[in-house]
Amino acid sequence: xxxxxxxxxxxxxxxxxxxxxxxxxxxxxxxxxxxxxxxxxxxxxxxxxxxxxxxxxxxxxxxxxxxxxxxxxxxxxxxxxxxxxxxxxxxxxxxxxxxxxxxxxxxxxxxxxxxxxxxxxxxxxxxxxxxxxxxxxxxxxxxxxxxxxxxxxxxxxxxxxxxxxxxxxxxxxxxxxxxxxxxxxxxxxxxxxxxxxxxxxxxxxxxxxxxxxxxxxxxxxxxxxxxxxxxxxxxxxxxxxxxxxxxxxxxxxxxxxxxxxxxxxxxxxxxxxxxxxxxxxxxxxxxxxxxxxxxxxxxxxxxxxxxxxxxxxxxxxxxxxxxxxxxxxxxxxxxxxxxxxxxxxxxxxxxxxxxxxxxxxxxxxxxxxxx
Amino acid sequence: xxxxxxxxxxxxxxxxxxxxxxxxxxxxxxxxxxxxxxxxxxxxxxxxxxxxxxxxxxxxxxxxxxxxxxxxxxxxxxxxxxxxxxxxxxxxxxxxxxxxxxxxxxxxxxxxxxxxxxxxxxxxxxxxxxxxxxxxxxxxxxxxxxxxxxxxxxxxxxxxxxxxxxxxxxxxxxxxxxxxxxxxxxxxxxxxxxxxxxxxxxxxxxxxxxxxxxxxxxxxxxxxxxxxxxxxxxxxxxxxxxxxxxxxxxxxxxxxxxxxxxxxxxxxxxxxxxxxxxxxxxxxxxxxxxxxxxxxxxxxxxxxxxxxxxxxxxxxxxxxxxxxxxxxxxxxxxxxxxxxxxxxxxxxxxxxxxxxxxxxxxxxxxxxxxx
Numbered sequence: 107x108x109x110x111x112x113x114x115x116x117x118x119x120x121x122x123x124x125x126x127x128x129x130x131x132x133x134x135x136x137x138x139x140x141x142x143x144x145x146x147x148x149x150x151x152x153x154x155x156x157x158x159x160x161x162x163x164x165x166x167x168x169x170x171x172x173x174x175x176x177x178x179x180x181x182x183x184x185x186x187x188x189x190x191x192x193x194x195x196x197x198x199x200x201x202x203x204x205x206x207x208x209x210x211x212x213x214x215x216x217x218x219x220x221x222x223x224x225x226x227x228x229x230x231x232x233x234x235x236x237x238x239x240x241x242x243x244x245x246x247x248x249x250x251x252x253x254x255x256x257x258x259x260x261x262x263x264x265x266x267x268x269x270x271x272x273x274x275x276x277x278x279x280x281x282x283x284x285x286x287x288x289x290x291x292x293x294x295x296x297x298x299x300x301x302x303x304x305x306x307x308x309x310x311x312x313x314x315x316x317x318x319x320x321x322x323x324x325x326x327x328x329x330x331x332x333x334x335x336x337x338x339x340x341x342x343x344x345x346x347x348x349x350x351x352x353x354x355x356x357x358x359x360x361x362x363x364x365x366x367x368x369x370x371x372x373x374x375x376x377x378x379x380x381x382x383x384x385x386x387x388x389x390x391x392x393x394x395x396x397x398x399x400x401x402x403x404x405x406x407x408x409x410x411x412x413x414x415x416x417x418x419x420x421x422x423x424x425x426x427x428x429x430x431x432x433x434x435x436x437x438x439x440x441x442x443x444x445x446x447x448x449x450x451x452x453x454x455x456x457x458x459x460x461x462x463x464x465x466x467x468x469x470x471x472x473x474x475x476x477x
Numbered sequence: 478x479x480x481x482x483x484x485x486x487x488x489x490x491x492x493x494x495x496x497x498x499x500x501x502x503x504x505x506x507x508x509x510x511x512x513x514x515x516x517x518x519x520x521x522x523x524x525x526x527x528x529x530x531x532x533x534x535x536x537x538x539x540x541x542x543x544x545x546x547x548x549x550x551x552x553x554x555x556x557x558x559x560x561x562x563x564x565x566x567x568x569x570x571x572x573x574x575x576x577x578x579x580x581x582x583x584x585x586x587x588x589x590x591x592x593x594x595x596x597x598x599x600x601x602x603x604x605x606x607x608x609x610x611x612x613x614x615x616x617x618x619x620x621x622x623x624x625x626x627x628x629x630x631x632x633x634x635x636x637x638x639x640x641x642x643x644x645x646x647x648x649x650x651x652x653x654x655x656x657x658x659x660x661x662x663x664x665x666x667x668x669x670x671x672x673x674x675x676x677x678x679x680x681x682x683x684x685x686x687x688x689x690x691x692x693x694x695x696x697x698x699x700x701x702x703x704x705x706x707x708x709x710x711x712x713x714x715x716x717x718x719x720x721x722x723x724x725x726x727x728x729x730x731x732x733x734x735x736x737x738x739x740x741x742x743x744x745x746x747x748x749x750x751x752x753x754x755x756x757x758x759x760x761x762x763x764x765x766x767x768x769x770x771x772x773x774x775x776x777x778x779x780x781x782x783x784x785x786x787x788x789x790x791x792x793x794x795x796x797x798x799x800x801x802x803x804x805x806x807x808x809x810x811x812x813x814x815x816x817x818x819x820x821x822x823x824x825x826x827x828x829x830x831x832x833x834x835x836x837x838x839x840x841x842x843x844x845x846x847x848x
Contacts, residue, residue, distance in 0.1 A: 110553045110848055123576055123848045157792060179793045180764075182481045199793065200753045202807050205494055224756055225806055255794055256754035256762050287791060382571045383627035385595055391627050393551075396773050396819040398847050402790070419773070420658060421528060421818045422550045422570065422847065423626055435596055436573050447792050448767040452823065454845050473845075474825050476769050476793065477481055477494045 113457045113464045120438050122457055122464065124380040125398035127450065128440065129353075129458045131465060133374035135167070137352050140370055141334070142171035145346060148338040153177055153196060153327065155349030158447050160472035161456060162190025164352060175218070177347045178472075181206045186472035188217045196220040196327070198283060198347060200248070200256055202228060206477060207235045214241035220325075222248040222283045224258040229270050229277065236276035245271045246325060248283040249312055251305035255287060260308040265315050272321055281325030284309040285347060290332035291403075295362050302336040310342050331369065332361045355446040357403040376409060376440035377449065378457075379424060381433045390426040390433040394441060395419045400448035406441035416441060451476075484828045484835045491809050493828055493835065495751040496769035498821065499811065500724075500829045502836060504745035506538070508723050511741055512705070513542035516717060519709040524548055524567060524698065526720030529818050531843035532827060533561025535723060546589070548718045549843075552577045557843035559588045567591040567698070569654060569718060571619070571627055573599060577848060578606045585612035591696075593619040593654045595629040600641050600648065607647035616642045617696060619654040620683055622676035626658060631679040636686050643692055652696035655680040656718060661703030662774075666733050673707040681713050702740065703732045726817040728774040747780060747811035748820065749828075750795060752804045761797040761804040765812060766790045771819035777812035787812060 112123040119128060145152040154168045155177040165176055165187060175194030178184040184195045194217060201210055201221055213219050214236065223229055223245055236243050249264045250257030258264050264282070272279040289301035305328070313323050327345040329337035331354075337343040350358055353375035363369050379394035396419050399406055408414045411432060418425040424441075426433060433439070443449040450456075454473055458466040483494040490499060516523040525539045526548040536547055536558060546565030549555040555566045565588060572581055572592055584590050585607065594600055594616055607614050620635045621628030629635050635653070643650040660672035676699070684694050698716040700708035702725075708714040721729055724746035734740050750765035767790050770777055779785045782803060789796040795812075797804060804810075814820040821827075825844055829837040 110556075110846060112848055121576075123574060125847050185481075202753045203494060203751055205492075224754055227806060250756065255791070255796070256756070258756050380574055382573045383595055385621065385627070385629050393847075396771060396816075397822045397845075400767060400771075402767050402772050420626070425626070435598060445767075451768045452845065452847075474768075474823065475481060476496050476764075476823075477483060 110454065111467065112455055113467060115464050115466065117464050119459045119462050119464060122378055124378050124438060125394040126378050127453045127456050128376045128378050129456045130374045130376070131458045131460050133372040134352055137354070137371045137374055138167055138171050141348060141351050144338070146172065150338050150343065151345045153345045153347055155198070155347050156183065156187050156472065158349035158450065159352060160186070160450055160470045160475070161468050162187060162471050163466070163468040165190065165192060180476055181210045181213070182475035182477040183472045184219070185209065185213055186475050188213060190471050192217060194218040196246070198222055198285065200224055200228065204231065207231055211235035211239035211241050211243060214243050215239060218244070220244040220246060220280055222246050223267065223271070224248045224256055226267055226270050229267070229274065233274045233276050242276055242278060244278045244280040246281050246283040246327065247271070249308065251284045251286050251308045252289065252301055253285065253287045260312045261315060264312045265319060268316055268321050269319065279321060281323035281327065282309060282312060283327050285328040285330070286333070287330065290330040291357060291361060292332070293360050293362055295364050295366070298333060299336055302333045306337065306340045306342060313342065331358055331371070335364065350446055353446040356407045356442045356444045359442070373409065373442050375443065375446055377406060377443055378438055378440055381435055381437045384433060384435045387431055388427070388429055390428045392424040392426055393422065394424040395422045397421055398452055399441065399443045400445045402448065403445035406443050409440040409442050411439045414439065481825065482838065483826055484838060486835050486837065488835050490830045490833050490835060493749055495749050495809060496765040497749050498824045498827050499747045499749050500827045501745045501747070502829045502831050504743040505723055508725070508742045508745055509538055509542050512719060512722050515709070517543065521709050521714065522716045524716050524718055526569070526718050527554065527558050527843065529720035529821065530723060531557070531821055531841045531846070532839050533558060533842055534837070534839040536561065536563055551847055552581050552584070553846035553848040554843040555590070556580065556584055557846050559584060561842050563588060565589040567617070569593055569656065571595055571599065575602065578602055582606035582610035582612050582614060585614050586610060589615070591615040591617060591651055593617050594638065594642070595619045595627055597638055597641050600638070600645065604645045604647050613647055613649060615649045615651040617652050617654040617698065618642070620679065622655045622657050622679045623660065623672055624656065624658045631683045632686060635683050636690060639687055639692050640690065650692060652694035652698065653680060653683060654698050656699040656701070657704065658701065661701040662728060662732065663703070664731050664733055666735050666737070669704060670707055673704045677708065677711045677713060684713065702729055702742070706735065721817055724817040727778045727813045727815045730813070744780065744813050746814065746817055748777065748814055749809055749811055752806055752808045755804060755806045758802055759798065759800055761799045763795040763797055763810070764793065765795040766793040768792055769823055770812065770814045771816045773819065774816035777814050780811040780813050782810045785810065
């Protein structure tokens, strides 16, 4: 809403209204370039996940660095990203509601649209909707490679479903979705590698069986910010779907790379907050609570104020341990959110800055697009 | 956004797009009437908290039942509620950022505006902003009655701050804010009573000291859905600030009343979700995840499908235990959110229904109004 824009271009970052999401554009640009360079040098395509940023402005920067398209997680998110300029969108999820399938088929008149399925009855409804809309939806069979969430069993069940798609005149079988979500957050690289190795083996077996039946997988897709190096090295996966790498949250900061060090990305997303009460020694209260960041993966870390810790959240308040009483009333500080995706989904604006000045305001166009 | 309206008036509730917030209007009306009747019979005013619903439509129903005004938790939330028709709004929180204080002073030209303070320097800034705007902000001294969040110490420190306000020509001292947030969620009524008794004693002492100094508290405010009966019985508090009572979430369902039974309110808010994957016996996956409900106070409960349990959330997915395999692909079910306030803040619409038909769509006008 017009009266809730948290900043103006040119203003000092410390004066931006709070609570507010800030994006360090230099760090963001380095993150985008780092994964783009990796993908190029490993001869895999990059289809970043828009569920992390929900921002056409950030998507445009990813396209500028060679991204072939976007992943989205819902139809309404895909609509928002197409409205913002995307021409090739994979809904990396099942779409089951009839009204939303209708919207998906309509969207396929405006952009290349792909979707995942794990059930034959869903193929029938997609087929009818595409026929009615006069569009063609491309379809990936989602296989469960260990995540235990969506996805049909790899191997023969997946092949049978792929045939069902390939036999449809209004759909196109485009390959496999083989993403292992929980593995992304396994901190130890070796343990994470074991989970992904298993995912790769299951995927390879399915790809091979499909080939025997004459079905080629144009797309073998998966991988996230925690595991992309492993899928890229497989020689099997050809599209990476990383999302969080652009921002890096506190949870991913604990995920170790191959050498035991950090992942090759920097924190670029911060929640700026302000001290709104300082009535006790050793403690302070800020304005960042459960309505401005998600605590599902742990509390945020304090980025720019040594010795201060964020210790608890209520709806509109955060508790800060301030043992040295460094926090005066009104002081702003920056938090690294515990989990970037659901945090971004609470905000309408990303305030982009370089050094200490606001340089752009980016609408989070797909905020709340959960349908 | 126009393309993301989840329902149409008249449609069957089960066909509403998911994930989506539903409001059972019969239950909502009973909740609103129950607390309004209680307040009237106990001779206390009711100023419900809009942070729970963020909806001018629900506020209007509260006004129709005698609410004297609203509480809001932020300036932008107050702006949205005034834009939606409220004429008397208390920001039951400290406002420290200079730009937001300016907006608060401007809002006081359109409606009666009250705000809380717990620091003398904040009084000075409020005074200057009121003078500049040509408005008059009414001010409550917030005292810490055991919550350990915002608030100056009760007794003499609070009296000193009250004098500072009363001496200002552009502010008006209106009384005390004495809310004990954590006590609301103490499940046992006796233990909760002990915490509130202490809060009442601290507040009474402060009111008495203020009276000795000739300062009258027009408003002595506090109380929430868990404790309102205790503050109302005190003979001291004269404004109740309950918010969650209109919806009742899964957390409040565990809070016991005076007789060990449930609080006198019903669940009226539900998150409708849909099964989007059913590939395994005993389990299913639905479309309600961390972007459509908040898990900070625990997972949601399943309202209308016996034997099914919600066991885990990722960003756009929920895991369901379905031991009897009752959940077919596409089936909708209703969840009672673990915590209503941050859940409502993720959505743009409340879909109001009676029996099994949609009767209204209410915009969550203050959604995301965290500044």
